[in-house]
Amino acid sequence: MVTGTARKTPTARESLLDLLSSIKDPELPVVDIVELGIVRDIIVDGDSVQVDVTPTYSGCPAMQVIEQDIVQALEADGFTNVKVRYVFSPPWTTDWLSDRTKTKLRESGIAPPMAIEGAEMNDLVTLRRTRKTISCPYCGSANTEVKSEFGSTACKAIHYCNSCHQPFDYFKDF
């Protein structure tokens, strides 16, 4: 609730991070934006605050919703001037997801991203390149195959489990 008076909570960065942890990724509601690693910095100056965020993918449509959610949450906390700034360097990577976050993804039926490999250029164009084994988030089987590297959102790929015959999303390593 915007009161126009002094803010209710302390200015400590940690407490604001806690506050931003209440904002979920709209396309991935099991994960919040701090866990996702897109909140890069918070700069407080009196009743003004700037939040630096980095987009996951260039065209991610969830970014606009997330920006609105950040502004709303901080204004409700008493800030009168909230600015969301986009930063692009260093680029977001799925290596920033913690093990705890990866477990949450798996529990919700999304295979978490593997660690990034330093793939050679030639690996890009080899039809029968060695693919990483993605374990099924439902039954744990390694007998899975990729159906398409582009799925329901920019960050997911479509996979299929040959053991439990269940299609599932893989959170792409990126």
Next chain:
Amino acid sequence: MTETTSTSGNDDVLEYLLRLGDDRLVLGHRLSEWCGHGPILEEDIALANISLDLIGQATLYLGLAGETEGKGRDADSLAYFREGVEFRNLQIVELPKGDFAFTIARQFLFDVFSLHQLEQLQKSANKELAGIASKGYKEVRYHVRHSSEWLQRLGDGTAESHSRAQKALDELWRFTGEMFVGDDVDQRLGAAGVAPDLGEIQAKWRAMVSDVIQRATLSIPSDTFMMAGGRSGRHTEHLGHMLSEMQIVARSHPGAAW
């Protein structure tokens, strides 16, 4: 004198950002025309995803172009309120989508160019540009995988898919030379460490493109007459038709929001 020099450097960066943005905006729009028409559901989704990546990248380059220009234009006003002659994209990206083989072949030829262009641009002296390029580079790696694998499947598939893929490559080849034709802008930005060397990109493009075409059991078309002009606003007749469709809503309802 000093002021003139710095303004002209700014103009070069603006021009270069428009080239980067327009390539991706126009190609992204062409790909979006497949939405609901893909040969199979997964591929329909893939093409729409790649389109979204490209339009997202275009938004970032055009947004930075607007800031660089400093006249209050944002990415939307640059996308929707410029005429065809003001667009700086390569002609290859504005050609109609054609059949699936044509779309894949065009995508492949552009993806490999974009991959090596963005790889170099990550080291640009313009830090904002380098940051945007580093994100796009990761996306384009997935795009190259997609289009190169499809080209191999089409080339090494049925007699019909093979002949369609070869026909597409033959038709597209004369539009590839333009990717590597540098002008004064490229030279000045190259000297300033902002833009990469096109000769180096061309050598890498040629090696990767030849490799995949051969794996696909297709033939590399011979270098003959090459089209050019997109970078200075000379386009094929197809761009105007595309823009009229892309821009009509924004122009009919200027300033509309929802």
